[in-house]
Amino acid sequence: MDLGRDDKLAELIISGDKPLCGEVTIGGRKNSAVAVIPATLLAAGTNTLSNLPAISDICTYNDILRHLGAVTQEPSNGVMRIDTSKATPEKSPPLEMVKAIRASYYLLGALLGRFGYARVGFPGGCNIGQRPIDQHLKGFKTLGAKVHTDHGEVVVEASGSRLQGAHIYLDVASVGATINIMLAAVLAEGTTVIENVAREPHIVDVASCLNSMGAKVVGAGTDTIKIHGVQEMQPTSHAIIPDEIEAATYAIAGAATRGDVTLINVVPKHLDAVTAKLGEAGIRVEENGDWVRIAAAKRPRAVSLKTLPYPGFPTDAMPPMMVLLSLAEGTSMVSEGVFENRFDHVEELQRMGTNVRVEGRTAVIEGVKRLHGTSVKATNLRAGAALVIAGLRAEGETVVSCIEHVDRGYEHFDKKIKALGADITRVQDGGDEEDSSDGPADDGDSGQVVSFSQS
Ligand code: EPZ
Numbered sequence: 173m174d175l176g177r178d179d180k181l182a183e184l185i186i187s188g189d190k191p192l193c194g195e196v197t198i199g200g201r202k203n204s205a206v207a208v209i210p211a212t213l214l215a216a217g218t219n220t221l222s223n224l225p226a227i228s229d230i231c232t233y234n235d236i237l238r239h240l241g242a243v244t245q246e247p248s249n250g251v252m253r254i255d256t257s258k259a260t261p262e263k264s265p266p267l268e269m270v271k272a273i274r275a276s277y278y279l280l281g282a283l284l285g286r287f288g289y290a291r292v293g294f295p296g297g298c299n300i301g302q303r304p305i306d307q308h309l310k311g312f313k314t315l316g317a318k319v320h321t322d323h324g325e326v327v328v329e330a331s332g333s334r335l336q337g338a339h340i341y342l343d344v345a346s347v348g349a350t351i352n353i354m355l356a357a358v359l360a361e362g363t364t365v366i367e368n369v370a371r372e373p374h375i376v377d378v379a380s381c382l383n384s385m386g387a388k389v390v391g392a393g394t395d396t397i398k399i400h401g402v403q404e405m406q407p408t409s410h411a412i413i414p415d416e417i418e419a420a421t422y423a424i425a426g427a428a429t430r431g432d433v434t435l436i437n438v439v440p441k442h443l444d445a446v447t448a449k450l451g452e453a454g455i456r457v458e459e460n461g462d463w464v465r466i467a468a469a470k471r472p473r474a475v476s477l478k479t480l481p482y483p484g485f486p487t488d489a490m491p492p493m494m495v496l497l498s499l500a501e502g503t504s505m506v507s508e509g510v511f512e513n514r515f516d517h518v519e520e521l522q523r524m525g526t527n528v529r530v531e532g533r534t535a536v537i538e539g540v541k542r543l544h545g546t547s548v549k550a551t552n553l554r555a556g557a558a559l560v561i562a563g564l565r566a567e568g569e570t571v572v573s574c575i576e577h578v579d580r581g582y583e584h585f586d587k588k589i590k591a592l593g594a595d596i597t598r599v600q601d602g603g604d605e606e607d608s609s610d611g612p613a614d615d616g617d618s619g620q621v622v623s624f625s626q627s
Contacts, residue, residue, distance in 0.1 A: 181601030182575040184586055186563035188545055191431035192592040198419045198437045199225035200250065200412035202581045204374035206275035207351050208381050208410060209233045209254070213240070213282040214358060215385050217407030218255040224412055226250070226583040228576070232272050236265045236279070256407070264291040264325060271296035273580070277305055277348055280328055281355030284317055288330035291322075298552035298577075301511035307346045311353035314338045315360055337362030337401050345370045345481045350397070351378050358387035360401040367396050372482040373442045377413045384408040414462075416442035417554075418582060420489040423447065423466045425561045425589070427455045428496045432467040433592060440464050445485045449477055449493070453500060474502030474539055480509045491517045491558035498526040499565060500539040508533045517555030520548040524562050524570070545570035550577040557582060564594055 200223040210233070212219040224230055224247050234252070237244050240263065243255040261283040270276040274297025283290035297303060309319050309326070315335040317328045337360045342349055350369040357364035369375070371393050379392030385408045388400035419438045426433030427450055440447070440459040447457045447464060453472040458465040474497060479487040487510040497504040498521065508514045515530045522528060523546055527538040545568035550556025556578035563570030572578075575598070578585050586598045 181573070182579075183599045184560060184563075184572045184575055185597045185599055186545070186560065186566075186570045186572070187595035188543075188563050188566040188568065188570060190564070190594055191429045192422075192426050192433050192564065192589070192594060193431045194592045195434045195436050196422050196588050196592060198414045198422070198435055199223070199583045201225075201374050201377065201415040202227055202229060202417070203275070203347070203372075204377045205230055205412050206233060206273065207278050207374065207378045208412060209237065209252070210275075210278040210282040211355055211378060211381055211385075212254045212407065213237075213242070213256050213259055213279075214286045214355065214382070214387075215405040215407050216257045216259075218253060218257075219407040220409040221252045221254070222250055222409070222411045223414075224250045224252055225415060225418075227581055228579045229273050229275065229581065232269055233275070236269050236276065239263060239265045239269065240283075261287045261289050261291065264293070267293040267324065270294075273297060274303070274348070277308060278352055278355060280308065280312070280326060281352035284312060284328045284330065284335070285356045285359045288334070289328070291325050291327045293325045298554070299516065300514040300552060303511075305348070307342050307344055307349035308352045311340050311342075311349060311366070312356055314340045315353070315356055315364065317356070334401075335360035337364040337399070340364065340366045342366065342368040344368075345395070347372050347375065347481075350375055354379065354382065354389060354392075354397065354399060357399045358382055358389065358402065359405065360399075362401055364399040364401070365396065366399075369395060369397050370481050371395065373413060373416060373439065381408060381410040384410055414438050414442070416446075417486060417488040419443055419464065420446040420486065421492050421557050421561070421582070422588070422592075423450060423464065424489065424492040424496050425564060426466040426592075427453070427468040427472060428499060428561050428565050430468050430470070431592070432465070434463055434465040436463050438462060438464055445483060446489050446493075449475055449485060453496065471541075472496055472500040474500040474504040474537070476505040478507040478509045484509070487511060487514060488554050490514065491554040492561050494518070494528070494535065494537065495521065495526075495558050495561045495565070497537045498528065498540060498562075499543070500537075502539055504537040504539070506535045506537065516551050517558045520551070520555070520559055521562055523548060524566055526562075542567055544568055547571040547573065550574040553577050553581045557585070560585070560589070564589070564596075
């Protein structure tokens with residue numbers, strides 16, 4: 173699978189100021205996929221997951237599952253088969269794998285749920301704040317698990333033979349904690365009620381996957397989830413929902429380049445907060461069924477926003493949105509309501525000519541008429557996407573380095589952008605150019621022959 177994840181020193185070279193025009197097909201939701209994959213550990217047998225995005229976080233999880241004894245087939249064309257029959261929590265996954273992604277924390281809930289034990293290193297992920305997991309661990313303890321840390325690893329163990337259903341109130345509407353506690357509770361004895369949960373669309377997706385495995389989860393998508401514990405779960409086949417953050421990124425890129433972009437294979441409702449804000453900025457938005465069209469012939473108007481848990485404006489779309497507002501007519505205010513340190517893309521954007529002042533968790537953006545290309549560095553996933561969008565609009569050439577951050581969460585990013593009319597080239601560490609013009613990379617698997625027990 174071509175993910176670019178080995179392009180440790182890969183760069184994108186962009187010759188800017190060309191409008192993006194055309195259709196782009198949106199892939200599966202990264203943050204759902206990295207929860208559904210570990211969720212398959214809750215049952216023994218062969219699972220088939222589809223509509224998986226071709227991103228390096230999926231590759232990392234493939235490596236982690238194999239380390240736990242699962243038998244997996246390399247994801248191919250968005251499909252991954254996972255036989256968890258021989259999975260075991262005995263060998264904790266290597267720290268370097270666990271620290272490569274944030275979503276490795278889901279291994280705690282899944283392994284604790286199925287085996288009553290898990291030992292996993294603290295997670296990694298984007299550098300956008302402290303990102304504690306205290307709410308996850310509070311949930312596990314309330315379900316009756318003993319929790320301690322040992323040499324940088326979290327160890328969770330059920331006190332008796334099974335976890336006991338409980339009433340849990342989250343201090344923060346945490347996406348990760350909501351899902352992780354669900355994973356631990358589905359096989360617990362009795363009923364679990366989790367209050368003040370996050371309501372992101374992919375939480376509903378994970379719950380529907382768990383229910384397809386025989387779990388009894390109700391209320392996902394509301395602020396209270398109820399789980400009736402079951403004795404055993406079965407393997408499943410599940411298609412991941414579309415990625416509304418990938419969709420938002422291309423919508424904003426279309427608007428920032430004054431283009432005309434149609435997003436295919438989306439759930440328009442999941443994009444409401446973003447398309448509403450684009451409409452306020454004077455961008456034309458049309459939507460129907462499974463597509464959304466974004467057209468922007470003129471300079472956007474300044475608007476203000478605050479990022480909030482769903483259905484508020486998504487924090488993951490904020491860095492790209494700041495690029496559009498940097499080009500708007502007037503002054504915009506952007507408040508980050510989820511993470512305490514998510515403006516590290518501003519410094520690099522300033523080097524391209526933006527006029528932004530950050531005061532704590534608020535950025536004051538004075539719109540400018542033009543940006544100019546230069547060399548910039550991606551510091552995390554969404555910051556990297558924002559820098560690419562800025563390069564697409566800027567006059568002259570922009571080189572975005574450390575593209576491995578972007579490859580974690582955007583499948584074939586340069587190929588999809590090039591197909592929309594951009595002049596963009598991926599360069600490997602040695603300066604060898606990789607043609608971004610051919611279609612999405614061949615997801616053919618490594619030809620590995622894997623025998624699967626029939627489920
Ligand atoms: C998930 O992170 C996503 N990552 C993030 O996406 C996303 O930005 C975030 O949810 C919010 O939607 C994955 O799903 C892998 P949280 P997560 O727990 O679970 C605090 C991307 O770009 N908190 O909802 O870490 C926390 O510090 C990434 O795709 C606690 O205090 O987010 C933060 O301020 C970036 N204690 C807030 O809650 C906890 O135990 C929300 O965090 C957990 C969280």
